[in-house]
Amino acid sequence: MNAFDKRSYHFHIPGHTRGKGVYEPFKNFMGDKFFQCDMTDEFDGIGTLNPPTGPIKEAEELCAELFGAQKSLFLLNGSTVGNIAIAMALSLQGKKVIVNRNCHRSVLTGMIASGAEPLWVIPNKLEEWSLWGKINPEDIEDLLSKNNDVEMVWLTNPTYEGVVSDIKEISRICKKYDVPLVVDEAHGTLWKFNDELPAPSLDLGADIVVQSFHKTGGSMAQTSVMHIAKDTKFDVEALVHALRLLQTTSPSIILLAGLDAARAQLETEEGLHNIQVAIDNAKYLSGEIEKLKHIKQLKQSPCDPTKIFIKADNLSGIQLETILEQDYNIEVEAASDRGILMLSNIGNERSDFEYLADCLREVDKKDYTKFVKEKAKHMPMLIPEIRMNLRQAFYAEKEEVKKEDAVGRISAEVIAECPPGIAILLPGELITAEHLPYLENYEVLEVVKNAYCF
Numbered sequence: 001m002n003a004f005d006k007r008s009y010h011f012h013i014p015g016h017t018r019g020k021g022v023y024e025p026f027k028n029f030m031g032d033k034f035f036q037c038d039m040t041d042e043f044d045g046i047g048t049l050n051p052p053t054g055p056i057k058e059a060e061e062l063c064a065e066l067f068g069a070q071k072s073l074f075l076l077n078g079s080t081v082g083n084i085a086i087a088m089a090l091s092l093q094g095k096k097v098i099v100n101r102n103c104h105r106s107v108l109t110g111m112i113a114s115g116a117e118p119l120w121v122i123p124n125k126l127e128e129w130s131l132w133g134k135i136n137p138e139d140i141e142d143l144l145s146k147n148n149d150v151e152m153v154w155l156t157n158p159t160y161e162g163v164v165s166d167i168k169e170i171s172r173i174c175k176k177y178d179v180p181l182v183v184d185e186a187h188g189t190l191w192k193f194n195d196e197l198p199a200p201s202l203d204l205g206a207d208i209v210v211q212s213f214h215k216t217g218g219s220m221a222q223t224s225v226m227h228i229a230k231d232t233k234f235d236v237e238a239l240v241h242a243l244r245l246l247q248t249t250s251p252s253i254i255l256l257a258g259l260d261a262a263r264a265q266l267e268t269e270e271g272l273h274n275i276q277v278a279i280d281n282a283k284y285l286s287g288e289i290e291k292l293k294h295i296k297q298l299k300q301s302p303c304d305p306t307k308i309f310i311k312a313d314n315l316s317g318i319q320l321e322t323i324l325e326q327d328y329n330i331e332v333e334a335a336s337d338r339g340i341l342m343l344s345n346i347g348n349e350r351s352d353f354e355y356l357a358d359c360l361r362e363v364d365k366k367d368y369t370k371f372v373k374e375k376a377k378h379m380p381m382l383i384p385e386i387r388m389n390l391r392q393a394f395y396a397e398k399e400e401v402k403k404e405d406a407v408g409r410i411s412a413e414v415i416a417e418c419p420p421g422i423a424i425l426l427p428g429e430l431i432t433a434e435h436l437p438y439l440e441n442y443e444v445l446e447v448v449k450n451a452y453c454f
C-alpha cells in the first residue's frame with residue numbers, strides 16, 4: 001500500500017481536498033494522482049521553501065552540489081522572480097548597474113522596483129537577421145573604467161536565439177575592477193552537462209546565475225533556479241530575504257518535485273544521453289537546412305547549437321511560422337520580422353526532425369512571392385535616447401496620447417512584447433518616428449505628462 005491508498009482526512013488548503021472538489025471533466029483529463037500530489041509546503045515531512053527546510057532544502061543542496069554552487073535556490077514564477085529579487089537585493093536606489101539593453105523585461109521590472117541606475121551596453125547588431133548579437137567585453141571594460149561606482153554587471157547569455165558572449169573574458173574584466181557579475185542564463189540550464197554546449201557562466205566566474213530549468217532542463221513551466229557562486233562577495237542573505245518577500249507563500253509541491261526530478265535526471269546516463277541526442281538532432285537539422293536554396297540559418301560562433309534560427313527569402317518570420325503551423329502542424333518557439341527560432345530539446349526524437357526537414361524542403365521549393373509583405377516589425381534594434389531615469393519616469397505623472405502624437409515625448413511604460421520580452425521602449429526613453437513600425441498593436445502610449453523633447 002502506498003501513501004495515496006491509505007484513507008486520510010483533510011481539513012486544509014488546497015481546498016479541492018486531494019482532487020475531490022475539482023471539476024470532474026478536468027480531473028478526468030488530468031488524472032487523480034495529479035491532484036493527490038497537489039500540496040503546498042505546509043505538510044509534515046515535506047519541508048518549506050522559504051526558508052528552505054527539510055526535503056526541499058535537501059533538494060536545493062543536491063542541486064547546488066551538481067552545479068558547483070554555494071547555494072541553489074528554487075524559484076517559482078520562473079527566472080522572472082529571480083531577476084526581480086536580484087535587483088531588489090543587490091542594485092538599490094541610485095546604484096549603477098551595467099546591463100545589456102536587450103535584457104529580459106524582468107531585469108527592467110526589477111530595476112524599476114529598486115531604482116537602480118542602468119548603464120546600458122548595446123550588443124553587436126546582426127543587421128541581416130534583425131537580431132542582437134554578442135556583448136563586446138571592451139564595452140564593459142570601457143564603462144567600468146569610466147565609472148568607479150558600479151554596483152554590478154548584469155548580462156544576458158545566451159541571447160534568446162542562442163548567440164553567446166565571451167563571459168570568460170567579461171568575468172576577468174569584472175574581477176579586475178572588483179565588480180560582481182550576474183548572468184541571466186535563462187536558456188543555459190544544460191550547458192554544464194555536455195562539452196559541445198557553451199561553458200556555463202558559474203564555471204567562468206559569475207557570482208550569480210539564473211537558469212530557467214523549465215525552458216530546456218525538463219522541469220515544468222514556471223520553475224527556475226538561482227545559483228550563487230561559492231566565492232561571491234554579494235550579500236547572499238539579502239538575496240534570500242528578497243526572494244522570501246517575492247515568492248508565493250503556497251509553493252506547489254508538484255512544481256518543486258519537478259525541479260528536483262530535473263536535477264536527478266541530469267545525474268543519470270539517460271539524462272546525459274538525451275542532451276547528446278538533442279545536440280545530434282540539431283546538427284542533423286542544420287545539415288539539412290544547409291542544402292536548401294531559399295532558407296538560411298544563423299551561424300554564430302560560439303553559439304548554443306540546440307537553437308536554430310532560420311529565415312526564408314520572400315517570407316517574414318511570422319509568415320514562415322504561419323505556414324509551418326497551418327500547413328504542417330509544426331509549432332516553433334518564436335517568430336520575428338525576419339525569421340523563426342526552433343529548439344532541439346531533450347524530449348524530441350529524430351523522426352521529429354526528419355519531418356521538419358521534409359517540410360522545410362517543401363517550403364523551400366514553393367513560390368511564395370505573391371504573399372503580401374507584412375508591415376509590422378517585431379524585433380527592436382534601436383539605440384535608446386535616454387531622457388529620464390527609469391524609475392522616475394515610471395512613477396512620474398503620466399498621460400495617454402495617440403501613438404502618432406507620441407513622437408518627441410518620453411515613454412512612461414515598458415513596451416516589451418513576449419517572446420522575447422526585449423524592450424522596444426522603456427520609461428524615460430524618447431519616443432521617435434523609428435519606434436512606430438514596432439508599435440502596430442498600440443493605439444495609445446503612456447508618456448510623461450508635460451514633457452516634450454522636440
Ligand SMILES: Cc1ncc(COP(=O)(O)O)c(C=O)c1O
Nearest residue numbers: 077078079080104184186212224
Ligand atoms: C533571457 C531571459 N531571461 C529571463 C526570462 C524569464 O524567464 P521565466 O519565463 O523563467 O520567468 C526569459 C524568458 O523568456 C528570458 O528569455
